[in-house]
Amino acid sequence: MAGTDKSQEFTFRPSPAIILCEPQLGENIGTTARAMANFGLWDLRIVNPRDPWPNERAIAAASRADHVIDKVRVFATVEEAIADLQLVFATTARRRDMQKPVYGPEEGAQRMISHIAGGEKAGLLFGREKWGLYNEEVALADAIVTFPVEAAFASLNIAQAVLLMAYEWRQQADKGEVLPFSGGLDPTAPREELIGLFLHLEETLDRTGFFKTEDKRPTMVDNLRAAFARAQLSTQEIRTLRGVISSIDRAHLRQGRKAREAEAAKATKSKD
Amino acid sequence: MAGTDKSQEFTFRPSPAIILCEPQLGENIGTTARAMANFGLWDLRIVNPRDPWPNERAIAAASRADHVIDKVRVFATVEEAIADLQLVFATTARRRDMQKPVYGPEEGAQRMISHIAGGEKAGLLFGREKWGLYNEEVALADAIVTFPVEAAFASLNIAQAVLLMAYEWRQQADKGEVLPFSGGLDPTAPREELIGLFLHLEETLDRTGFFKTEDKRPTMVDNLRAAFARAQLSTQEIRTLRGVISSIDRAHLRQGRKAREAEAAKATKSKD
Numbered sequence: 001m002a003g004t005d006k007s008q009e010f011t012f013r014p015s016p017a018i019i020l021c022e023p024q025l026g027e028n029i030g031t032t033a034r035a036m037a038n039f040g041l042w043d044l045r046i047v048n049p050r051d052p053w054p055n056e057r058a059i060a061a062a063s064r065a066d067h068v069i070d071k072v073r074v075f076a077t078v079e080e081a082i083a084d085l086q087l088v089f090a091t092t093a094r095r096r097d098m099q100k101p102v103y104g105p106e107e108g109a110q111r112m113i114s115h116i117a118g119g120e121k122a123g124l125l126f127g128r129e130k131w132g133l134y135n136e137e138v139a140l141a142d143a144i145v146t147f148p149v150e151a152a153f154a155s156l157n158i159a160q161a162v163l164l165m166a167y168e169w170r171q172q173a174d175k176g177e178v179l180p181f182s183g184g185l186d187p188t189a190p191r192e193e194l195i196g197l198f199l200h201l202e203e204t205l206d207r208t209g210f211f212k213t214e215d216k217r218p219t220m221v222d223n224l225r226a227a228f229a230r231a232q233l234s235t236q237e238i239r240t241l242r243g244v245i246s247s248i249d250r251a252h253l254r255q256g257r258k259a260r261e262a263e264a265a266k267a268t269k270s271k272d
Numbered sequence: 273m274a275g276t277d278k279s280q281e282f283t284f285r286p287s288p289a290i291i292l293c294e295p296q297l298g299e300n301i302g303t304t305a306r307a308m309a310n311f312g313l314w315d316l317r318i319v320n321p322r323d324p325w326p327n328e329r330a331i332a333a334a335s336r337a338d339h340v341i342d343k344v345r346v347f348a349t350v351e352e353a354i355a356d357l358q359l360v361f362a363t364t365a366r367r368r369d370m371q372k373p374v375y376g377p378e379e380g381a382q383r384m385i386s387h388i389a390g391g392e393k394a395g396l397l398f399g400r401e402k403w404g405l406y407n408e409e410v411a412l413a414d415a416i417v418t419f420p421v422e423a424a425f426a427s428l429n430i431a432q433a434v435l436l437m438a439y440e441w442r443q444q445a446d447k448g449e450v451l452p453f454s455g456g457l458d459p460t461a462p463r464e465e466l467i468g469l470f471l472h473l474e475e476t477l478d479r480t481g482f483f484k485t486e487d488k489r490p491t492m493v494d495n496l497r498a499a500f501a502r503a504q505l506s507t508q509e510i511r512t513l514r515g516v517i518s519s520i521d522r523a524h525l526r527q528g529r530k531a532r533e534a535e536a537a538k539a540t541k542s543k544d
Contacts, residue, residue, distance in 0.1 A: 010424055037425035063427055148442050152282055153309035155335055163432055164439055170420050185371055208523035210516060231503035251480035252524030
């Protein structure tokens with residue numbers, strides 16, 4: 001999306017670690033870093049990657065998420081990668097015959113946030129491109145996190161799974177939904193100005209004969225007023241709409257005047 | 273992720289339409305379809321794609337999301353693509369100087385679900401790979417939806433943005449907490465009728481000389497449309513407002529005709 005604001009610095013706040021177990025493609029490490037960066041995650045750990053690190057393809061695919069790539073740590077085993085964490089979740093799409101609680105991303109994020117807020121560290125395990133996580137890796141986790149996908153069409157790749165978890169973490173962490181920009185609505189105008197618009201319009205419509213009969217007028221007026229009121233018009237918008245009414249109402253006057261001015265100019269010219 | 277359960281059928285439940293405006297790369301159409309399929313979305317509409325449809329690259333990238341690709345509809349303009357919808361959101365990363373409410377994905381999803389539960393149709397606009405949506409496209413929407421991304425590292429591509437919205441839709445839909453419709457409101461008219469009102473008004477204002485200069489016209493049009501769009505006008509209200517425009521616009525014609533008829537009547541009378 002065209003939207004990067006490069007003027008802002010990044011703050012390395014406490015956040016869940018993302019652990020990729022034996023990632024095969026360097027590109028997927030890069031797109032994972034990039035997905036993380038969108039939502040403020042930065043702690044990326046890779047376990048026994050297929051290719052040596054640093055990895056050109058990963059760096060290229062990470063785009064601007066250098067601050068994540070620079071901090072990547074490589075481990076020989078998943079046990080070492082999660083050694084310092086107090087809470088570990090395993091992300092998996094397939095059902096596992098295991099005595100593990102299963103959470104959706106929202107609950108998973110909430111639980112991680114509680115732990116992190118309490119000064120503990122949390123992390124999420126993601127598996128291999130083709131085979132996901134092995135059972136013994138899932139067994140190391142406190143719980144399974146899975147996504148509410150349509151069973152017949154589950155096709156999340158690693159970066160997408162990381163993106164969803166990162167997004168939910170951001171959602172839950174900023175429960176007030178911190179958006180990069182907020183509502184672009186000017187304040188609603190004082191009721192007095194709205195009524196001014198109503199009266200202007202209704203006076204005009206009385207002159208143009210819009211209200212067919214006197215007894216129908218009150219209902220028609222109420223309905224028009226209700227429609228405009230719902231728009232929560234600002235002062236500027238009311239001013240513009242009154243200009244619209246005037247422009248249409250008085251066009252024939254302007255055109256009449258222009259025609260008369262043109263006539264007068266012609267008459268003056270023919271006299272010369 | 274290795275997790276597809278092919279034994280399950282897909283049910284085409286009411287869900288938001290995903291509208292891609294002038295997608296450049298066929299691959300992105302395919303990955304969008306695939307992202308949608310994860311969370312049960314199936315109504316994909318593309319507006320004036322760069323390449324002809326069907327598109328080999330899109331089909332290849334869609335993987336198993338055939339049921340989405342098969343239902344893709346192609347439109348020449350965004351107006352046609354959203355004609356049947358009552359609620360339209362525009363997804364954008366950049367701030368727009370426009371009188372539009374801004375929601376995060378969660379609130380956006382909740383609002384779409386309310387409308388859909390009430391029998392109306394909703395849709396999300398996504399822009400071009402490099403340039404996102406044009407202002408006049410955003411102006412056609414009821415509100416903007418944006419993602420809570422780190423401003424310095426916003427790098428969501430189209431499929432990721434679609435994935436997040438699809439995920440939130442699924443999240444909110446499964447909550448079972450459908451916000452009740454505001455009592456007493458007629459359903460919002462399909463977007464096509466609202467656009468009819470816009471064109472009627474703008475054509476009239478072109479004739480009356482409301483738009484002082486050509487370069488100011490686009491912004492003024494967008495602002496007027498934004499004001500009317502917020503009112504969530506019903507079919508009847510749109511009809512009434514078009515009657516209002518006609519009444520004011522053509523009053524001088526009626527008055528002119530009445531004056532001529534009165535003259536003719538006087539002339540006839542004086543002959544008797």
